[in-house]
Amino acid sequence: MAPTLLHLLLAALAATTSALTTPLPRIQVTLTPEFSAPNTTTTTTTTITALDITLHLSHLPQPNTTSRPPPSHYPLLQLDLNHGLTPTQQYNDTSLSASDTLGPLPLTHTDSNATDAQRTWFASRNPHGPVLVQFRAVPRVWVVPEGVRVASSLGDRVRETVVGVPGRMLAKAYFAVGALRRWPGWEVEVGEGEREFYVYWLGELPYDSERMAGIAKDMHGAIASFFGDVDTPFRIHEYALMSPARQYDMWYREGVAQFYAVVAPFAAGAVDKSYLIRWLNNNAQSYYTSGMAGKTWQSIIDNYWTSTQNVKAPYGTGFVYLAQVQGLIAKATNGTKDLDDLTLELYRRFVAHEKVQTDEFLEVLSGLVGSEAV
Numbered sequence: 001m002a003p004t005l006l007h008l009l010l011a012a013l014a015a016t017t018s019a020l021t022t023p024l025p026r027i028q029v030t031l032t033p034e035f036s037a038p039n040t041t042t043t044t045t046t047t048i049t050a051l052d053i054t055l056h057l058s059h060l061p062q063p064n065t066t067s068r069p070p071p072s073h074y075p076l077l078q079l080d081l082n083h084g085l086t087p088t089q090q091y092n093d094t095s096l097s098a099s100d101t102l103g104p105l106p107l108t109h110t111d112s113n114a115t116d117a118q119r120t121w122f123a124s125r126n127p128h129g130p131v132l133v134q135f136r137a138v139p140r141v142w143v144v145p146e147g148v149r150v151a152s153s154l155g156d157r158v159r160e161t162v163v164g165v166p167g168r169m170l171a172k173a174y175f176a177v178g179a180l181r182r183w184p185g186w187e188v189e190v191g192e193g194e195r196e197f198y199v200y201w202l203g204e205l206p207y208d209s210e211r212m213a214g215i216a217k218d219m220h221g222a223i224a225s226f227f228g229d230v231d232t233p234f235r236i237h238e239y240a241l242m243s244p245a246r247q248y249d250m251w252y253r254e255g256v257a258q259f260y261a262v263v264a265p266f267a268a269g270a271v272d273k274s275y276l277i278r279w280l281n282n283n284a285q286s287y288y289t290s291g292m293a294g295k296t297w298q299s300i301i302d303n304y305w306t307s308t309q310n311v312k313a314p315y316g317t318g319f320v321y322l323a324q325v326q327g328l329i330a331k332a333t334n335g336t337k338d339l340d341d342l343t344l345e346l347y348r349r350f351v352a353h354e355k356v357q358t359d360e361f362l363e364v365l366s367g368l369v370g371s372e373a374v
Contacts, residue, residue: 022059022061023058023059024059025057025058025059025060025061026057026058026059027055027056027057028055028056028058029053029054029055029056029170030053030054030056031051031052031053031175032051032052032053032054033048033050033051033052033177034048034049034050034051034052035048035049036048036049048177049138050136050137050138051136051137052134052136053134053135053136053137054132054133054134055077055131055132055133055134056130056131056132057127057130057131057132057133058129058130058131060127060130060131075120075121075122076098076107076121076122076123076127076131077096077107077120077121077133078118078119078120078121079091079118079119079120079121080117080118080171081111081117081118081119082117082247084250089137089138090119091119091135092109093107093108093109093121095135095136096121096133096134096135097133097134097135098123098131098132098133098134099131099132100127100128100129100130100131100132101128101129101130102128102129105123105124105125105127105131106123106124107121107122107123107124108121108122108124109121109122110122147179148177148178148179149177149178149179149180149182149186150175150176150177150180151175151176151180151182151198151200152173152174152175152176153169153172153173153174153175154169154173155196155198156180156182156198156200176200176202178202179202180200180201180202181200181201181202181209182198182199182200183198183199183209183210183213184198184213195221195224197216197217197220197221199212199213199216199217215270215271218265218270219261219262219265219270219271221268221270222264222265222267222268222269222270223260223261223264223265225268226260226264226267226268227264227344227347228344240252240253240254240255240256240257240260241253241350241356242346242350242356242357242358242360243350243353243354243355243356243357244355244357246357247301248297248301248358249357249358250301250314250318251297251314251317251318251321252318252358252361253314253318254314254315254318255314255315255317255318255319255321255322256318256322256343258283258315258316258318258319259318259319259322259323259339260343262275262276262279262280263276280323283315283316283319283320284320284323286312286316287316287317287319287320288320290309290312290313290316291309292309292310292312292313292316292317293320295313297317300313300314300317322339325339325342325365326338326339328369328373329341329342329365329368329369332368332369332370332373333368333369337368341368342361342364342365342368345364346360346361346364362374
C-alpha cells in the first residue's frame, strides 16, 4: 500500500523578545518512526506503526509575574483542526505530555469556532526553562519496505534556514517516509546558487517521470519569477494565500492558484499557446458542466462535503470569477492594467504580514475599476 502523507499540524507560538541581547525563541522538532517487527510471512520487512514527535521549546519569554494575567490567557500550542476542509489528527489533553525544568506541565485545551477551527493548549502554570512536548501520530496506512528514505516540503536534508514563520512552515509541510524515488536522482547534487527542485514518488509511474518532472520544474520556476521570488525557497501555493486564513476566502486561494498555474508559465515561455488555450477551455468546461454555476458561494461552503462537485467548486468558481475580473480590469483601464496588478499587490501585502482577505481584494479591485463597478 502507498503511504498516506501525514500532516503534522502542531505549531508552537513564539513571542517577540524585549531586548536584542535576549536569545530568540527556538523550536526543535524530532520525528522518530516506530517500526514493527519484521513480517516473516510476507515480503514486507517492517511497517511504520506511528511517529513519536517531540517539540523542544527553548528561550521562551519569561513572564512578568507581577503584571502578567493568569497562564490560561496565553496559548502554549495551537493545532489546526482542519487542513483546508479535511480533519487533521486531533490530539486531546491526554494525547500530549509537557514538562519543563520543574517537572510535568499539565495542559488544558479549548477549541475555536467550527469554520476555521483551532485547538489551543494552555499551561496550568508559567513554564520555567525549556519546555518538552511529546505526542504520538498514528498514520492511517503507512507501509515502509526496505530502502527507507525521508522527504518533506522542505526537501530531503537538514535545513539551516527556511522562509516563513516556523509554526506555519511546520503546519503546512508534508512528510513522506518509504521507498521514495526522486528526480533528479538521489546521487545528483544541485550546483551552488541553483534553485533546488525535486519530485518524489513511490512505485512505478504510468507516465514519463523525466518529462513530467522537467515540465513541473519549468513551471515552478516561471511562477516563482512572476511573483519576484527568484532567490529564496518558494512554496508554489504561497502566493495565493490570504491572512488571517478563513474558509470563506478559499475561492481566492484556489482560484488564483488555478488561474496562474498556467498563465504565469505561459508568460514566461514554459508552456506554449496551444497548451494555454486547451487548459483554459478545459477549466471553463469543467465549471460550466459541473452544476455549480449560479450557486452562491456560501451555499458551496455550507455543503462542501455533500458532493464531489462541491469539493471541486472553489477551483472552478474562483478561476471563472477571476477570468471575468481580468476582463473587467482590462476594459476599465483600456488595457493598461490587468489581474496581475491586483494579485501582485495582495501578494505584496501577504509577504509584509498585512491583513489580506476578501475585503482587501475588493478594495484593490475598486482602485482599479472604480467602486461603482465592484
